[in-house]
Amino acid sequence: MLPEWVSLLPPWLVFGLIGGGFASVLVAGVFLVGGRLFPDEPTPSAGRIDGSGRRRAEMREYLRAISEPFAEDHTVRGETVEFYLPRRDVALTFDAQAYFRLERAGTYTVLCEHEMPVHALGRRLPFDVPNVGVDSGVGRGSDPVDAAFDHLNLSRAASPEEVKATYRDRVKTAHPDHGGSQEEFKRLQEAYATAREHAADRAR
Structure with missing residues (x-):
């Protein structure tokens, strides 16, 4: 059962918040997997x-x-x-x-x-x-x-x-x-x- 205050919000806002949360988790997962598959190259300070x-x-x-x-x-x-x-x-x-x-x-x-x-x-x-x-x-x-x-x-x-x-x-x-x-x-x-x-x- 959703809290009462959620039902007071416009449906488009609720769906937007839920969709934004899923998108954030998905993007974070992509970055995590990408970091493991393609590790950063060593970057010496000031190019040295x-x-x-x-x-x-x-x-x-x-x-x-x-x-x-x-x-x-x-x-x-x-x-x-x-x-x-x-x-x-x-x-x-x-x-x-x-x-x-x-x-x-x-x-x-x-x-x-x-x-x-x-x-x-x-x-x-x-x-x-x-x-x-x-x-x-x-x-x-x-x-x-x-x-x-x-x-x-x-x-x-x-x-x-x-x-x-x-x-x-x-x-x-x-x-x-x-x-x-x-x-x-x-x-x-x-x-x-x-x-x-x-x-x-x-x-x-």
């Missing part, structure tokens, strides 16, 4: 990739070059850090608050600034590391642009359109909603952002 993604890629390659096992985006004592070295109980983070909390909890933590050159990481680690230079095996000369194009299986001379098309194709399998992992999707986004920036610079 921020230092975090690039620095993470360089640190990842550095740790591989010194043969140090690591876990990425790992939770240590309630704090999520960018890299954790389980064999050494060493955490690497960009978050100053996490750094101080982990240090107080007894985990050796390295606070990495986004502008920190990757070779400086070796001097901050509490153990001896092999002497690796920028041309001694860290990626292809530790160049994040080369690493990004390699990850996309593209030539460094690829156009912005080729980079975008490859990203859209790869995201269909890398996205967690389509069977990929969160780490795989994040690496794809980082590679795409770096490659897109380089391709756009070349096209100017």
